[in-house]
Amino acid sequence: MIKIRSVSFILILLIAFGFLFIVFTMQMTSTPRFCGTCHIMEPYYRSWQTSSHRAVACVECHIPPGITSEFQKKYEALSMLVKYVTATYGTNPWTEIEDESCLKCHERRLLVGTELFQNVLFDHRVHLTEMKRGKKLRCTSCHSQIVQGSHIAVTESTCFICHFKDQKFNEASARCTLCHEIPDKVMTRSNLAFNHAEVKKYAMKCEWCHASVIRGDGIVLKERCYTCHNDPVRLNEFNNIERLHQAHVTEHKVECNQCHLEIIHKSDERLELAAPPCAKCHFESHSYQRDLYVGIAGKEVHPRPSIMYHAGVGCEGCHFLPSKKGAAVANANEISCMACHGASFRKIYFTWKNYLQDLMAQTEKVYTAALSKVNRNNEYMQEADANLKMVKQGIGIHNVEYSSDLLNETIELVNKALEQEGKQKSPLNPEKIPYDVPCWGCHLGIQKAKVTALGNDFSHKIHVFSNKTVCFECHNQHEPDKFKMPVTFKKEGCASCHHKTEKPDKCKRCHAGIKSPIMLGKDGIPAVLKFKAGTEFNHSMHIDDLGLNCFDCHGIKTADDAKMQLLVQKCKDCHE
Incomplete structure (x- = not known):
């Protein structure tokens, strides 16, 4: 017991x-x-x-x-x-x-509504309580351990596969505004300011600038099934898409990227911007246009990407108009510029076009004339031919600044070839961009355009290309949020330079009508002379009869003041 x-x-x-x-x-x-x-x-x-x-x-x-x-x-x-x-x-x-x-801890997530994650609007409720593209998601469909060192973090690649696979850009589940709000502030990229309020104003499409932000198609290769399965019965279910997602997404946690190839959604790779959709098959069909837009591959010139390339604008940003040829090729013209920048850019577009046409004609003339004097196989001539071909076949307006560099360098290369052979150089001198400012992105060609300023003919060629006068010495800079407002002269106008340097006999270039009698009002009467209001002052009498020049009576009182003033003491030398 x-x-x-x-x-x-x-x-x-x-x-x-x-x-x-x-x-x-x-x-x-x-x-x-x-x-x-x-x-x-x-x-x-x-x-x-x-x-x-x-x-x-x-x-x-x-x-x-x-x-x-x-x-x-x-x-x-x-x-x-x-x-x-x-x-x-x-x-x-x-x-x-x-x-x-x-x-257990995050139940309120279903009730809080939309929240912001990395500048993306997100609502947990609709993702967990509703079917998404016919699939029932789980928390770990989006939160996982794919990225080592980031525990149960959001797996953005899952979002991209769900939203973008088999979808057209900016449509249905790939619609941009599902996740992104249109910015309400001015964005600056590579010195180019852009106000997204213009998107609504001009009914612009996101893909015009952001078409290359989605890369990859997310397809499933059958070979990936063998990583986990070898049962023929299961492998035969490959085309049963509904059943596959039920088993792998809803019933079990299988990472989307284990089956799907990745879809990338981020700021576009620069070179891919210049590759149109056709380039997926026709690799070299647009190589000249691509290189010209990116601003590379020219001979003896520094790289100069287009300002629109810097801004992230892909081919579709301009080529969205129906082709006149009836082919499936999108066209582009001045309307493309106006669609984003307003009607004022029509004038800029034709300034570009006319400038490049004239420069191309002059350059071809110089090149053709040199062929009768220099062997075509001359190293300099070959480089000149390459530059000329790039602008001609790449269509210069894709990058006006770089095209200008290439054509002007072509003239220099031809002259080097002529000089090497002991021949007389071309009388045409290259007209290279004198300095780098953002203005050239829109206003190159202004040196050929007919312009008036303060009622007189004005030559940008003399001021900018000969005298190297920087744009901002005469013009106020664009305000970022008023990019389409006309540029205005500074209050000093031309006086800051011309009043200090010009000789008296040059005054009439701007003041041609000054010899006619001028009625002095109250505000124009020098007080020390005590002229009566309404007294006439006759410039013609003083200049022609008395032989005075402008600077006998007018001058600048201080070195810092560019305003030409009446020197009262000069008057008192003659008048009591």
Whole structure:
């Protein structure tokens, strides 16, 4: 009897000890530190330590609510421990987190409505409670561990596959305003200011400037199925798209990128801007246009990308008009400029066009004339031919500044070839851009245009290209939020230069009508002379009859003041 009691007591002790051991073991194995003891878990443990969830124990998320789930997950953990001890484990541990675990803390996420994540509008409710493109999503459809070091962070590549696969740009689930608000401030990129309020005003399309921000098609290659499956029955389900998404997205957590090729959505790669959609198949069809737009590949000229290339405008930004040829080729002309920049750019467009036509004609004339004197295979002539061909076949208006550089350099190269052969150089001198300012992006060609200023003919060629007068010495700069407002002269006007340097006999260029009698009003009467209001002052009498020049009576009082003033003391030399 005593023996039976002793055995029973020992059994009770063993059971109690076993129970306590199990409880103790469950508690110990539930700590994050224990999870991090296995080297295969170390990357996940470290990313958890630096994440926003670092105050939440691993089991709070990895074990769903309920005692059944507790024992099930502990059993799974025990099997992992056995594999670890027996060295039969894999190096890529797999787990799934149920929505119930997330919603223990984040249930309010379904109620808060739209929030801003990296400048993107997002609503959890519609993603978790509604079918998205026929698929039921889970929390971990978007939050995962794809990026090492970023624990349960938003997996942006998943967003891109859902929103952009098999969708036209800016339509349906790929519509830009689903995620992005139109900026209400002026954006500046590469010294080019743009106000997105113009998007609404001119009914502009996002793809005109941002067509290259989506790259990739997200297709699924059947070969990827073999990474996980080898059962022919399952492999035959490849085209059952609904069933595949039910199993891989809704029922289990499989990363989209494990099946789909990646779709990238970010600021466009510069060179891809200059590659039209046709270039996916016809690689070299637009190489001249591309190189000209990007501002590269010219001979003996520095790279000069188009200002529109800097701004992120792709081919579709201008080529959106129907082709007159009836082919599936989008056209572009002055209307393309006006669509974004307003009617005033029609004049700028034709200034560009006329300038390049004239410069091309002059350059071809110089080049053709030199061919009769110099061997075509001359190194300089070959480089000149390459530049000429780039502008001609690349269509110069794609990059007016770079085209100007190329054509002017072509003239110099021809002259070098002539000089090398001991021949007389061309009398036509290159007219290179004298200095770099943003103004050239729109106003190159102004040196050929007929312009009037303050009622007189004005030559930008003399002022800018000969005298190297910087634009801002005469003009106020554009205000970023008033980019289409006309440029106005500074209050000093021409006086800041001409009043200080011109000789008296040059005054009549601007003041041709000054010899006619001038009626002096009250504000024009020098007080010290006490002229009566209404007294006439006859410039003709003073200049022609008395032989005075302008500077006998007018001058600048101080070196810092460019305003030409009446020197009263001069008058008193003759008048009482």
